[in-house]
Amino acid sequence: MNKPLVGAFLAALLLGAGVAPAVAAGPAGSTSEVSAEAAPQTKYTAPGTVPAAKAVTFAGTVALSNCSGSVVRSPDAAPTDPALVLSNGHCMESGFPGPGEVVVDQPSSRTFTLLNASGSGVGTLKASKIAYGTMTDTDLSLYELTSTYQQIEDSYGIQALELETAHPTAGTAITVASGYWKRTYSCDIDGFVHQLKEGRWTWKDSVRYTPECQTIGGTSGSPVIDDATGKVVAVNNTGNESGQECTDNNPCEVDENGEVTVREGINYAQQTYNMVPCIGAGSKIDLTREGCALPKP
16 A cells, blocks of 8 residues: 555655655556656646546545545435545554454544546535545545535536446456545556465455556545446555555565465555445445445454
């Protein structure tokens, strides 16, 4: 995982000096949050443009102070439900949760800049709490907002991104949309990792990108969007920066037989279909619901 960025000032320093930030998926020499020196190798869409032949835009994505995110909804969400923002567990303002730690219903007043289709900020959304957050088995945070889905749509004309309910498949064309950088990264799902180990943390059934997705620092928490459906299938979170094995910013793959593989420069995401069974009436997180397998406190 690449460390989250600390505000726009640090972001400017990173761009000027190529300093590696902390958490996100990155390319060779970086992680899902990786050093800005990798930026020239990335495929991105500048604000005000949309990738050719792609329906994916920035609409519904958000910029955090240190990461990226998106306003998301389950298929059963009601317009009057409080909206949810998806990002990484390592992007929470409370810091990295330790292995086995799960945050539930923690008060938060964090703010998010909501983007329109072209990547322009159109408003500020505010959290009421961290509804869920962990770095165990997955790298996930869900913030509950003070605004409903309907209020966001009425105020800004922007709808939430829908969460896919099924496990994605290898070969799927995807776009990683970073609200922090207002850039998109296009590639395919290369495959899935039984266990992805990085430092003290272990994630299960992680998405591995093909090499084209060379994400940079600040992209942690970006939604990974299926180009064909427009639905969120994963959340961008890490990559192997320098070829080390299972260290911070250098995750390694461990298969069912315990064999370890290191893929320098390859980036990863955590699937999100498994969140949907945990979202109940009123878009409230309910870890006791049938089919909910997210880690519990």
